[in-house]
Amino acid sequence: MSKKINQRLKDLDKPIKTNKYGAKKTKYNDRYYDSNKECVKAQDLDWMLKAGEIKDWQPQHQWELYVEGEKICGYKIDFRVVHNDGTVDYIEIKGARTYAFNIKWNLTQALFDKLTEGENARLLLNDKVVKQSFTEQ
Numbered sequence: 001m002s003k004k005i006n007q008r009l010k011d012l013d014k015p016i017k018t019n020k021y022g023a024k025k026t027k028y029n030d031r032y033y034d035s036n037k038e039c040v041k042a043q044d045l046d047w048m049l050k051a052g053e054i055k056d057w058q059p060q061h062q063w064e065l066y067v068e069g070e071k072i073c074g075y076k077i078d079f080r081v082v083h084n085d086g087t088v089d090y091i092e093i094k095g096a097r098t099y100a101f102n103i104k105w106n107l108t109q110a111l112f113d114k115l116t117e118g119e120n121a122r123l124l125l126n127d128k129v130v131k132q133s134f135t136e137q
Contacts, residue, residue, distance in 0.1 A: 026039035027039075028042055028043060033059070035095060037095060038078055038093045041079065041091070041093050042059060045057045045079065045081060052084075054081055054082065054084065055082045055083060055086075056081075056082040057080065057081040058079070058080045059078065059079055060077075060078065061076065061077050061078075061079070061090065062074060062075075062076050063075045063076075063077065063108070065104070065107050065108065065111055065115075066111075067107075067111075072107060073104060073107070075107075075108055077090045077091070077092050077108070078091055078093050079091040079093075086120060087120045087121070087122065088116065088119050088120065088121045088122075089121070089122050089124055090116075090121060090124065091124045091127070092105070092123075092124065092125050092126070093126060094125060094126060105125070108123070109123065109130065109131050112131045112133055113133045116133045119133065120134045121133045
């Protein structure tokens with residue numbers, strides 16, 4: 001047998017990776033989202049963009065979380081949405097909450113004013129506002 005066939009047979013024996021919380025990666029517009037809920041939110045944002053309700057949106061916005069000048073960790077929030085009035089929403093779509101998520105989420109909330117300095121911004125978890133940071137004009 002050829003090496004290619006042997007490798008395929010070995011691959012068949014490997015267990016299929018599944019998410020222990022039941023989330024299924026879902027593809028939309030050539031991008032994979034960690035869950036169907038996240039994918040549906042991306043579709044909603046595209047419709048809002050096409051309808052002119054928002055100015056722009058990006059998935060997987062990266063933040064570096066620092067405390068007293070020391071980097072603690074990186075954090076990717078699911079969506080960054082810019083509204084027509086310039087207000088920015090940072091949206092996390094979450095099903096099951098893990099210990100690691102809770103730590104990063106609490107740290108993000110504590111540092112939100114610093115992370116969004118100069119922006120009129122809101123932090124949302126599953127479309128509910130949990131924190132706001134507004135600059136004076």
